Amino acid sequence: MASGSAENSRGRSAARRFLQRLVVFFITLLLAGLLGATLVRFAPGFGLSTEQLDTRLTPESVQALRDAHAGERNLALFYARFLGGLFTGNLGTSSSFKRPITELLRERLPVTLGAIGWGMVLGWLLASSFAASAWLFRSRTYDLFTTVLSGIFLCLPTAALAILFLLMRAPGRFAIALVVFPNVFRYVRNLLATSGELPHIITARAKGLGPSRVLLWHVLPPAAPQLFALLGVSVSMALGAAIPIEAIAGIPGIGQLAWQAALGRDLPLLVNLTLIVTAVTLLANWAGELFAQSLRSHAA
């Protein structure tokens, strides 16, 4: 009976935490959209286009071009209208592409998600295999090799990495893997090194358990919550890297779209992209933390 009521109260507090998180998620999302809209609206030269400098245009035509942005001048009105449209599934029209934003996102989102997915899988595979082999071999030379290798990629600008990939005629989207790899590798290697010094690991090794068995059964399970949390963070890394990589490698994804929207000061598109990027980052972090928490409570 006592354990049942304790379980109930645990369930209630978990539900309360979930609701609180959901509220914070939506507030952050709304603020991020507003921040994006404010930045573009108050940027110098907003609402001006090179078309207006055409000397052949009459004052009426110039005025008509200015009026095209009239609906966006009042920031509060623009954002309220945008949010209203969001609930009905109307994301507006891109001012630089002259196309519905829903259409643009439908075309480009799968490309970026695919690139990020590949980048994450390859980056994590590289990082975990190097970290695991460094833990298993325990060789100073191998450790130095992996540290130098990851250090090189950590110290290269993402845009330069994309250029090097193009130079080697390799698919640009795989460059995302090399952005994810060094960050994940260093964290996983340090995590394994710390876990390796725990008393139960030392005992297991002293009792003659093979290194692979120790790694799989005794080191990885307690480290799993932190690895899941890192998985969430690495989505944000991959998404950030996708922008310069897609812009340089000419990959038609939302990274390239964000770049073109920023240069074209396309307010409706930029606000939508800010919301998408923020939502993906927050959801990935949240999912990672939820997995980590459930694993921790399961272990307890």
Place this chain on the structure above:
Amino acid sequence: MKAFTRIAAIALSVVFVAGLLAGVLAPAHYAKQFREDASASPSGKFLLGTDELGRDRFSRLLYGSRVSLLLAPCAALLSTLLAALIGGAAGYFGGRWEKSAMLFTDLFMSMPWLFLLITVRAVLPLNTAPTTSVLITFSLLGLLGWAASARVVCSGTKSLRNSEFVLQAKAAGCRAGRLFAVHMLPNLKPVLFAQFWISIPVFILAEANLGILGLGVSEPLPSWGSLLRELEDFSAIGLQPWRLVPLFLLLMVVSCFQMVISEKEYSR
């Protein structure tokens, strides 16, 4: 490991001094065009050859190092000050202050750093004077790069706020301003120094990314980012591999920073 760190620190110092003395060491001004020697190969006269406008690449590399290596620490200082102010106030006052400051911090951290940087830089004027573009680029790095540091400073301040010596100072009637400046700030120094050092290579890389995308320092003033823009002409790299020298220098400097930082972290 200590020997490697020493070598890294010496290499950093050499590049830093060379950048500082660019005006003396560079054979030519960064904007001077030798029109008869455009796209020249490396020679005794031009150590790294010239670009298509006939500008000496070696001189531009020295001046570019000065811009990047002097201004990245300035941006890091700005971001650390902001982190100290926002994170310090949040940790010190706690409660609603902390919640609002951390919501604001989360807002900045919920957007990937490069996305935020590129978006904000792109909406600011691009056709500005070189010095203005330098100021815009590095101020932006400083103004947008404080969020992660603010979290660290906030947690450091919170643990200090609950420490015994602070509680005793409060009980003795020490005022909030004096308590923060005299008793807490000196204890936060290691955290702030660590955040400052960590930010420098991050900002150097961010400036390089912006430069390659054409959103960094305006021509003719060189920076590592604007020098790396030359790499966009892929076909020429095979014929003129010395175009990769700025990339190797950047790689070396950032690696040296990482080595020095990790040594500092281990020794703490």
